[in-house]
Amino acid sequence: MLISQFLKKENVIFDLKSKTKDKALEEMVDKMKLSKEKKDLILLSLKQREILGTTGIGNGIAIPHARSVVLDKLCLYVGISPKGIEYESLDGKNVNIIFLIIAPPLDSSNQYLILLGKIAALSKKLIKKKDYLKIDNYEDFIALIKKLEESMEDEI
Amino acid sequence: MNIQLQYLIQLSDLDTQLEELKNERIRSKEESIGFRVQSKENEIIKLRENIRKKIEPELLNKYDKIQKRYKMRAVAQVNEGVCYGCFTALPTSYVSEADKNNKIITCPNCGRILFWIE
Ligand SMILES: [Zn+2]
Numbered sequence: 158m159l160i161s162q163f164l165k166k167e168n169v170i171f172d173l174k175s176k177t178k179d180k181a182l183e184e185m186v187d188k189m190k191l192s193k194e195k196k197d198l199i200l201l202s203l204k205q206r207e208i209l210g211t212t213g214i215g216n217g218i219a220i221p222h223a224r225s226v227v228l229d230k231l232c233l234y235v236g237i238s239p240k241g242i243e244y245e246s247l248d249g250k251n252v253n254i255i256f257l258i259i260a261p262p263l264d265s266s267n268q269y270l271i272l273l274g275k276i277a278a279l280s281k282k283l284i285k286k287k288d289y290l291k292i293d294n295y296e297d298f299i300a301l302i303k304k305l306e307e308s309m310e311d312e313i
Numbered sequence: 314m315n316i317q318l319q320y321l322i323q324l325s326d327l328d329t330q331l332e333e334l335k336n337e338r339i340r341s342k343e344e345s346i347g348f349r350v351q352s353k354e355n356e357i358i359k360l361r362e363n364i365r366k367k368i369e370p371e372l373l374n375k376y377d378k379i380q381k382r383y384k385m386r387a388v389a390q391v392n393e394g395v396c397y398g399c400f401t402a403l404p405t406s407y408v409s410e411a412d413k414n415n416k417i418i419t420c421p422n423c424g425r426i427l428f429w430i431e
Contacts, residue, residue, distance in 0.1 A: 194314045202326040209330060210354055215345035224329050226322045227389050229430045247349060260331050262386055263397055270342055277346040 160269060160275055161303045163233035164216060167297045173238040173255070178213075178245060179204065182221060185236045185257050197228040199259055213246030217253040218280045222273060228261045231268050233276075235298075239290040253290055279305055319365045321376060321417075321426055325388035327361060332385045337378075342374045372417060379424055389425040399423035 169190060175181040181190040186200050198219030202223040203228050206212065218241075220292040234257040256276045283289055292298045328366060333339045334350055343350060365373060381385040389398030391413075401422040408418050413429040422425055 192319060194319065198319060198322050198326070201323050202330070205323075205360065207329050207331055208353060208360060209334060210348055210350040210353075220346070220348075222327065224333075225326050226390060226428050227430070228391060228395075229390070247347070261390065262326075263390070269337065274342065274346060 158271060158275070159306055160233070160272070160279055161299055161306060163231070163272070164235060164299060164302065166231075169295055169296045169298055170234065170236045171293050171298075172238065173236045173242065175238070175242060177239075177243050178207070178219075178252075181242045181244075181252075181255060181264050182257070185234050185255065185260075187274070188234060189232070191227070191233070194264040199225050201221070203257070203259070207245075211245045211247060213244040213252055214277070215246055215248035215250065216281070216284055217241070217250060218254060218284060219246065219255045220258065220273065220280070221255065222258040222260075222272050224260045224262050225261055225268070228259055231258070231264065231272065233258055234271065237290065239291075244285055254283070264305060275309075296299045315416060317369060317372055318414060318417060318426070318428065320364055321372065321388055322428060324361070324364045324368065324376065325386065325394065325426075327364065328380065328387070329385060331357070346406065375419070375424075376426065378386065379426070383423070385426070387421070387426060388428055389420060391427050392428045392431070396420040398425035 170185060173181055173184055182200060182203050183253045186196050189196055202225045203221050212221045237272040238253055241253055244252040245290045247253060267307060340350065376387045386398060389396050397422060399422050418427045419425060426431050
């Protein structure tokens, strides 16, 4: 399973407008091609997950994730905010990149957890590339993700 | 979409999360990634109660019974005519197009509350 396969052009949002966690989640979920009712339910599920514990894992990275009955397949969205978002992260720092994962309640092959683990590993590599926040187009971004994924394969 | 169905989905999604975090394997995976699952028991109980208050007693009763019987997932998806709770095909013309997600419908086989994904 490759992260880049989940990231189509419309799944990557450069320059998030939001300044806070709740607003950023809303802005990202709003990009989904679903009815308003479904989007609202997904948002609720994500916010419920945040109450259980923040998904801002530090170093400017957040990986909000949740399951919802209204989804039929695993989805991944990336949102980038060079200015930073207040996210109640573990290290108190603002968040610059959000990987949002949503999954259906049932997924027998555990793709959801596997993807979660891969993204956590990839994001730690990504933030070491100092200039990643300057990327403002899909082609450059996906090329970088693919390159990082390849280097991760080599390590295994 | 039926408003009661929306509340039931919200409750079901929350219960799925709570159930997963009780699962040792999933919890340790989350913690190895760097997520800290805080024990805000009170906040979660309050949140769960607030959702439950909005659901009609009869439906809530149904939800609790199903959840007790199957441990989790009281709301199941219907995908291409199949209940994803028990993986049984629903009888053809079991539900009219207009009633899908607009009425509370349960699976004739497993009793789960149904949500049509398509
Ligand atoms: Zn069923």
